[in-house]
Amino acid sequence: MQEDRRLAVLRAIVEDYVATEEPVGSKALVERHGLGVSPATVRNDMAVLEDEGYITQPHTSAGRVPTDKGYRLFVDRLASVKPMTQAERRAIAAFLDGAVDLDDVVQRSVRLLSQLTRQVAVVQYPTLSRSTVRHVELVLLAPRRMLVVLILSTGRVEQRLVELPAELDEDALADLRGRVNRAATGEVIADAVAALRDLPGGTGGEPDPVAGAVVDVLVDAMQDHRSDERIAVAGTGNLARYGDSFDSAVRPLLEALEEHVVLLKLMGEATASGALTVRIGAEGPYEELSSTSVIATGYGPRDEALATLGVVGPTRMDYPGTMGAVRAVARYVSRILDES
Numbered sequence: 001m002q003e004d005r006r007l008a009v010l011r012a013i014v015e016d017y018v019a020t021e022e023p024v025g026s027k028a029l030v031e032r033h034g035l036g037v038s039p040a041t042v043r044n045d046m047a048v049l050e051d052e053g054y055i056t057q058p059h060t061s062a063g064r065v066p067t068d069k070g071y072r073l074f075v076d077r078l079a080s081v082k083p084m085t086q087a088e089r090r091a092i093a094a095f096l097d098g099a100v101d102l103d104d105v106v107q108r109s110v111r112l113l114s115q116l117t118r119q120v121a122v123v124q125y126p127t128l129s130r131s132t133v134r135h136v137e138l139v140l141l142a143p144r145r146m147l148v149v150l151i152l153s154t155g156r157v158e159q160r161l162v163e164l165p166a167e168l169d170e171d172a173l174a175d176l177r178g179r180v181n182r183a184a185t186g187e188v189i190a191d192a193v194a195a196l197r198d199l200p201g202g203t204g205g206e207p208d209p210v211a212g213a214v215v216d217v218l219v220d221a222m223q224d225h226r227s228d229e230r231i232a233v234a235g236t237g238n239l240a241r242y243g244d245s246f247d248s249a250v251r252p253l254l255e256a257l258e259e260h261v262v263l264l265k266l267m268g269e270a271t272a273s274g275a276l277t278v279r280i281g282a283e284g285p286y287e288e289l290s291s292t293s294v295i296a297t298g299y300g301p302r303d304e305a306l307a308t309l310g311v312v313g314p315t316r317m318d319y320p321g322t323m324g325a326v327r328a329v330a331r332y333v334s335r336i337l338d339e340s
Contacts, residue, residue: 005035006048009035009042010066010070012029013070014066017065017066018317021316022063026043026046026063049064049070053069054069068315075278081276082321082324084328096108101157110123113325114235117311117322119235120235122231124230124309126156128156128222130189131152132189133153133184136181140170141161143168144167145161147160148160148218150218153337160217164213166210179199180196180199180214183198192222193222196215231264239253265286266285276295277295277297277310278295278323291315292312293312294312296308298330299337300337301338
């Protein structure tokens with residue numbers, strides 16, 4: 001009973017401090033949260049929580065504020081992530097369903113996430129190396145010129161023009177298209193590359209120069225990793241609303257937002273879709289960002305985590321609401337990629 005009551009006191013302190021940015025006293029807790037005990041009992045519970053490192057007193061005679069350890073216990077003991085309302089879900093769906101391509105999906109997602117959470121939102125572009133090949137289309141533009149279209153599970157489309165070393169008729173084109181798709185469709189990039197490299201051998205073991213030219217451009221397209229570290233960021237203006245309480249962390253965070261490699265490490269590896277990662281304060285990889293918390297999750301089609309999205313902000317954040325928003329946006333983006 002005492003442990004449950006102290007958790008209730010900690011939860012109330014976190015909620016009040018996040019809402020008001022003011023240290024929380026025992027009298028205010030009793031008045032606002034109906035804890036069913038006297039202020040003296042709450043003071044005793046607060047003393048125990050302080051001794052155990054879950055809350056601290058910033059100034060003499062002031063109330064208490066949560067520590068990183070307190071936020072961690074609060075997050076770990078959340079009964080549930082705050083769900084999106086029906087209106088919020090409809091707004092998310094309407095906004096994201098209007099996207100026309102992968103770039104548009106990412107840009108819309110990062111703007112939406114920053115608006116929902118009032119934090120800095122970060123969305124990593126789907127990582128090419130984790131993609132699978134959905135389809136390869138070969139279009140003959142002239143007897144010796146071909147358009148090769150590579151469609152990946154991320155919704156990414158790569159197009160390459162190929163100048164063929166010999167003329168190709170429709171029958172040969174259909175045969176080559178079938179061979180390429182049998183080798184690559186459904187395979188992750190590395191396996192698709194290996195399978196395609198076995199294709200250029202023609203009938204009787206003789207080299208097939210046309211197949212070789214097509215395979216070369218496909219392999220080049222599949223091994224273009226320039227997008228693997230691309231990210232989109234939105235909502236940096238939200239940092240201004242935290243004022244002096246977050247001032248010491250704003251400059252290093254702004255610097256991190258300019259270094260994409262640093263920001264990707266801060267966000268962490270993509271986890272399975274729907275699995276949220278919450279890193280609070282010093283749990284993150286950078287000491288200079290110890291006043292920062294990160295809530296992130298993986299996203300991708302069919303629960304395959306191809307990349308990460310999430311938010312970065314001060315440790316004093318609305319964890320239940322932010323976790324709910326991150327998870328909801330990730331699920332909608334995953335659904336869009338699954339249907340594309």
